Amino acid sequence: MTSYVHGYSEKESCRLADQAGTLTELLHGDIGYPAGSRVLEAGCGVGAQTLTLSRSSPEARFECVDISKASLNAAQQMAANQRLANVTFRQGDIYRLPFRADSFDHVFVCFVLEHLSDPLEALIELRRVLKPGGTLIAIEGDHGSFYCHPQSRAADLAVQCLVNIQAKAGGDALIGRRLYPLLREAGYAGVAVFPRMVYVDASRPALVDGFTRKTFTAMVEGVKDQALEIGLIDRKTWDQGIADLYRTTQADGTFCYTFFKGVGIKR
Amino acid sequence: MTSYVHGYSEKESCRLADQAGTLTELLHGDIGYPAGSRVLEAGCGVGAQTLTLSRSSPEARFECVDISKASLNAAQQMAANQRLANVTFRQGDIYRLPFRADSFDHVFVCFVLEHLSDPLEALIELRRVLKPGGTLIAIEGDHGSFYCHPQSRAADLAVQCLVNIQAKAGGDALIGRRLYPLLREAGYAGVAVFPRMVYVDASRPALVDGFTRKTFTAMVEGVKDQALEIGLIDRKTWDQGIADLYRTTQADGTFCYTFFKGVGIKR
Numbered sequence: 001m002t003s004y005v006h007g008y009s010e011k012e013s014c015r016l017a018d019q020a021g022t023l024t025e026l027l028h029g030d031i032g033y034p035a036g037s038r039v040l041e042a043g044c045g046v047g048a049q050t051l052t053l054s055r056s057s058p059e060a061r062f063e064c065v066d067i068s069k070a071s072l073n074a075a076q077q078m079a080a081n082q083r084l085a086n087v088t089f090r091q092g093d094i095y096r097l098p099f100r101a102d103s104f105d106h107v108f109v110c111f112v113l114e115h116l117s118d119p120l121e122a123l124i125e126l127r128r129v130l131k132p133g134g135t136l137i138a139i140e141g142d143h144g145s146f147y148c149h150p151q152s153r154a155a156d157l158a159v160q161c162l163v164n165i166q167a168k169a170g171g172d173a174l175i176g177r178r179l180y181p182l183l184r185e186a187g188y189a190g191v192a193v194f195p196r197m198v199y200v201d202a203s204r205p206a207l208v209d210g211f212t213r214k215t216f217t218a219m220v221e222g223v224k225d226q227a228l229e230i231g232l233i234d235r236k237t238w239d240q241g242i243a244d245l246y247r248t249t250q251a252d253g254t255f256c257y258t259f260f261k262g263v264g265i266k267r
Numbered sequence: 268m269t270s271y272v273h274g275y276s277e278k279e280s281c282r283l284a285d286q287a288g289t290l291t292e293l294l295h296g297d298i299g300y301p302a303g304s305r306v307l308e309a310g311c312g313v314g315a316q317t318l319t320l321s322r323s324s325p326e327a328r329f330e331c332v333d334i335s336k337a338s339l340n341a342a343q344q345m346a347a348n349q350r351l352a353n354v355t356f357r358q359g360d361i362y363r364l365p366f367r368a369d370s371f372d373h374v375f376v377c378f379v380l381e382h383l384s385d386p387l388e389a390l391i392e393l394r395r396v397l398k399p400g401g402t403l404i405a406i407e408g409d410h411g412s413f414y415c416h417p418q419s420r421a422a423d424l425a426v427q428c429l430v431n432i433q434a435k436a437g438g439d440a441l442i443g444r445r446l447y448p449l450l451r452e453a454g455y456a457g458v459a460v461f462p463r464m465v466y467v468d469a470s471r472p473a474l475v476d477g478f479t480r481k482t483f484t485a486m487v488e489g490v491k492d493q494a495l496e497i498g499l500i501d502r503k504t505w506d507q508g509i510a511d512l513y514r515t516t517q518a519d520g521t522f523c524y525t526f527f528k529g530v531g532i533k534r
Contacts, residue, residue: 142414144414144418145414145523147409147411147412147441147444148444149444149445149448151411151441151444174414174418177414177415177416177418177521177523178416178521180468180469180470180519180521181416181468181518181519181520181521184518184519185519191470192470193466193468193470193521194466195464195466195523197462197464197525199460199461199462199527201447201448201460202447203447203458203459203460251448251451252447252448252451252452253448254444254445254447254448254460256412256444256462256525258464258523260466
């Protein structure tokens, strides 16, 4: 099991729900699974994407797997609260899924590969449980796609802490740009990758608040203690970096980040 | 007059024509000017965008201004060769345009502001010659939006040479992210900025060749002598950086760059 950079705190659950809310249209807008199809959500975590999947495709059946029992409990609670009738949860390891080959019509994986020490192996395992002709959708971020105005070296360094901490934990926060070769190497056919860029300026107040503040900057702030403790950055630079990230939410600021959505087929 | 980083060689003219060809749909796809409207293209250069404007809006009249007589001659030759009937050319300074206030229905400016030492002043002057209710469209790149797989520190440093050389010449190769505040500060109303991201992988061979190789990498290579001469980079790192840029055109490589299109209205 790879350690999970973002942690499992309640605040983190809120952040993931916020993230899912703001990004729903951008990331899920073109996803709809047919009635009766059996869909695996691998690495569902606390269910932030599960909620959207379930509602967007009410006639499909989602089987959601995560390695963390605590996350699954939170996801199950959410599903009960939201009365999601087409979702079941099961503990399992993405490298050795508790399913036979050719079990699923489709596979969905979102913000998971970035945390894995061997995303290629996971994609191969996901292909195993996919039926021939079925699709895999993989959505990941890429923290190297971040830039902003006013430019700030301190903000860049704070974001780089997140990248370094993810790398130390065995993951890759720059995985978005690698989706295409990973999906190809894992044996998927018809691979296509689509960038989903989030551009934020003062004319888009929902993104200023929902993405710049509550998703991205909150995520960076989440590694503060770790970053300072292991000496990745000094406190003054860190504070300046976070202040500069918030600075981009002012009337003349802009903020850019790109997610990547990859699609592949099992032949 | 600001010195023009990319130079005025014949090779450069070819690169700009290539660039205009590959990017036409991405940048011009949603631009169409009404019949009879009088449109200013400020900083037309050798006419790479003029050709697309003229053909996309055959009933509009374009008046194209550039400060360089050599570029205007090339643009005029192009327009004659292509039999563009709705285009005229005139030498002029973007800071002091040879037109009365409220002259144009629309203004179009593309890959120009990045080269100016005072883009705000230029945008204010462009607003002066715009009729009330008329729109300005500004399209610019942002070299800080570049990233690729495989990642390469040398490639980043080579691209940074271009940014530094543009800055030394008084320009800003990172202006894309600044379009929103610039347009607002210049007094435009209803300002909206739209990123136009170019994502390239092996499944998009026209972009691999037309954008990664012939547009972006060719542009970086264009500053080689200058970069080495003023000691911005050593020859070995430069050669590695260029090799790594070409490396992204292989089957497992990916390449990202983002243009920004800003729109504003004169109230």
